[in-house]
Amino acid sequence: MKPAAGALPRHPLHLAFSDFREITKARLAISVVFSALAGYLLGAEQVRLMPLLLLAVGGYCMVGASNAFNQVIERDLDALMHRTRNRPIPAGRIQVAQALAIAIAMTLAGVVLLYLLNPKTALFGTLSIFLYTCVYTPLKTVTPLAVFAGAFPGAIPFMLGWVAATGEFGIEPGTLFMIQFFWQFPHFWALGWMLDEDYRRGGFKMLPTGKKDTGTAVQIIMYTIWMIVISIVPVFGITGRLHLSIPAAVLVFLMGLVMLWFALRLYELRDRKSARSLMLSSVTYISLIQIVYVIDKFLS
Template identity: 80%
Template sequence: MKTVAGTARSGSWSLVFADFKEITKARLAVSVVFSSIAGYLLGAYNVDLRSLLLLAFGGYCMVGASNAYNQVIERDLDALMSRTKNRPIPSGRMSVNKALAIAIVLTLLGVVSLYVLNPKTAMFGAISIFLYTSVYTPLKTKTPLSVFVGAFPGAIPFMLGWVAATNDFGIEPGTLFMIQFFWQFPHFWALGWMLDDDYRKGGFKMLPTGKKDKGTALQIIMYTIWMMVISVIPVFGITGRLELSVPAATLVFLMGCVMLFFAFRLFEKRDNGSARKLMLASVSYITLMQIVYVIDKFV
C-alpha cells in the first residue's frame, strides 16, 4: 500500500511540475535566461557566480510570470486553438486563481532577485512584464502591430544581462537590444505563418499584412537584413565596450546569410514548410550569434 501511495504521490507531483513548466513556458524561459547570461558575460569585468545565479533565477521568474499572466488573460481563446487547448487552464487542470497566484509570486521573486543585482535591472524586468501582459497581449486580437509592441519586452533579456553586470544603460546594451528587437520579426512572423490557421481560430492577428502573401514575406526579408546589419555594427568600433573582431563579425554575417536564404525561400514558395525552416534557422541564429559574441570577447 505504501508503495502504491508513494507512486501516486510521485505521479501527482510530476503532473504539478509538468503544469508549472507549461504555465511558465519553461523552454522559452530558459532561452530567455540564456540571452540574459550572454549579455551579462559580455558586460561583466569580472564574472560573479552569485550575480549569474540571481540573474538566471530572476530572469526565469519574470518570463514565467509574463507567460502565466498571458495564459490567464487568454484562457478562453486558448481553448479554441489546437496548439493551446491542452494548456493547464483551458484543460481544467489548473484554476485561474492558482495560475494568477503563481504569476504574482513569480513577479515578486523576480523583481526582488533582480533588484538585489541593481535597481535598473529590476526596473527593466518589471517593464518587460508590464508591456507583455498589459499592452502586447490585448493587442494580439486587435492589430498585427502587436508583434511590433511585443518585440520591445522580447528584446530586453539580451540587454538586461549587460545592465545586470554594469548597472549602466548606454550604447552597448542599446545595441544588444536592437539586435534582438529586429530578430524577433522574422522569427515570429515565420511562426505566425506556420500557425496562421490556428491563430485565426483565437482571433489573433500576427502577420503584418494579415495574409500569408508576398507582402508578409518581403517584410520578413527586410527585417532580416536589418538584423544582419545591426549584428555586425560592433566590428566598426562605434559601440563602446561592445566589440567584435573581424573573424567573428564575418561568422555572424554568414549565419545571417543562412537565415536570409530561408527568408527568400519563403518569399519564393510561400508554404508552411519554408516558414518552419526559417523559424528553426532564426532560433539557431540568435543562439549561435550570442555564443560567438561571448567567445570572441574572451578569446
Template identity: 70%
Template sequence: MKTAVSSANSSRLALVFADFKEITKARLAVSVVFSSITGYLLGAVEINYFSLLLLAFGGYCMVGASNAYNQIIEKDLDVLMDRTKNRPIPSGRMSVNTAMFIAVLLTVLGLVSLYFLNPKTAMFGAISIFLYTSVYTPLKTKTPLAVFVGAFPGAIPFMLGWVAATNEFGVEPGALFMIQFFWQFPHFWALAWMLDDDYKKGGFKMLPTGKKDKGTALQIIMYTIWMVIISIVPAFGFTGRLQLSVVGATVIFIMGLFMLFFAFRLYENRDNVSAKKLMLASVSYITLMQVVFVIDKFI
C-alpha cells in the same frame, strides 16, 4: 500499499511540475535566461557567479510570470486553438486562482532577485512584464502591430544581462537590444505563418499583412537584413565596450546570410515547410550569434 501510494504521489507531483513548466513556458524561459547570461558575460569585467545565479533565477521568474499572466488573460481564446487548448487552465487542470498565485509569486521573486543585482535591472524586468501582459497581449486580437509592441519586452533579456553586470544603460546594451529586437520579426512571423489558421480561430492578428502572402514574406526579408547589419555593427567601433573582431563579424555575417536564404525561400514558396525552416534557422542564429559574441570577447 505504500508502494502504490508512493507511485501515485510521484505521478501527481510529475503532473504538477509539468503544468508549472507549461504555465511558465519553460523552454522559452530558459532561452531568455540564456540571452540574459550572454549579455552579462559581455558586460562583466569580472564574473560574479552569485550574480549570475540571481540573474538566471530572476529572469526565469520574470518570463514565467509574464507567460502565466498571458495564459490567464487568454484562457477563453486558448480553448479555441489546437496548440493551446491543452494548456493547464483551458484544460481544467489548473484554476485561474492557482495560476494567478503562481504569476504574482514569480513576479515578486523575480523583481526582488533582480533588484539585488541593481535597481535598473529590476526596472527593466518590471517594464518587460508590463508591456507583455498589459499592452502586447490585449493587442494581439486588435492589430498586427502587436508584434511590434511585443518585440520590446522580447528584446530586453539580451541587454538586461549587460545592465545586471554594469548597472549602466548606454550604447552597448542599446545595441544588444536592437539586435534581438529586429531578430524577433522574422522569427515570430515565420512561426505565425505556420500557425496562421490556428491563430485565426482565436481571433489573433499576427501576420503584418494579415495574410500568408508576398507582402508578409518581403517584410520578413527586410527585417532579417536589418538584423544582420545591426549584428555586425560592433565590429566597426560604434558601440563602446561592446566589440566584435573581424573574424567574429564574418562568422555572424555568414550565419545571417543562411537565415536570409531561408527568408528568400519563404518569399518564393510561401508554404509552411519554408516557414518552419526559417523559424528553425532563426533559433539557431540567435543562439549561435550570442555564443560567437561571448567567445569573441574572451579569446
C-alpha cells in the same frame, strides 16, 4: 482515464511540476535566461557566480510570470486553438486563481532577485512584464502591430544581462537590444505563417498584412537584412565596450546570410515547410551569435 497497460502512473507531484513548466513556458523561459546570461558575460569585467545565479533565477521568474499572466488573460482563446487547448488552464488542471497566484509570486520573487543585482535591472525586468502582459497580449486580437509591441519586451533579455553586470544603460546594451529587437520580426512572422490557421481560430492577428502573401514575405526579408546589419555593427568600433573582431563579424554575417536564404525561400515557396525552416533557423541564429559574441570577447 486509466494509464495504458504496462505504463507507470505519474505521481501527482510530477503532474504539478509538468503543469508548472507549461504555464511558465519553461523552454522559452530558459532560452530567454540564456540571452540574459550572454549579455551579462559580455558586460562583466569580472564574472561572479552569485550575480549569474540571481540573474538566472530572477530572469526565469519574470519570464514565467509573464507567460502565466498571458495564459490567464487568453484562457478562453487558448481553448479554441489546437496547439493551446491542452494548456493547464483551459484543460482545467490549474484554476485561474492558482495561475494568478503563481504569476504574482514569481513577479515579486523576480523583482526582488533582480533588485539585488541593481535597481535598473529590476526596472527593466518589471517593464518587460508590463509590456508583455498589458500591451502585447491585448493587442494580439486587435492589430498585427502587436508583434511590434511585443518586440520591445522580447528584446530586453540580451540587454538586461549587460545592465545586470554594469548597472548602466548605454550604447552597448542598446545595441544588444536592437539585435534582438529586429530578430523578433522574422522569427514571429515565420511562426505566425506556420500557425496562421490556428491563430485565426483564436482571433489573433499575427502577420503584418494579415495574410500569408508577398507583402508579409517581403517584410520578413527586410527585417532579416536589418537584423544582419545591426548584428555586425560592433565590428566598426562605434559601440563603446561592446566589440566584435573581424573573424567573429564574418561568422555572424555568414550565419545571417543562412537565415536570409530561408527568408528568401519562404518568399519563393510560401508554404508551411519553408516558414518552419525559417523559424528554426532564427532560433539557431540568435543562440549562436550570442555564443560567438561571448567567445569573441574572451578570446580577443
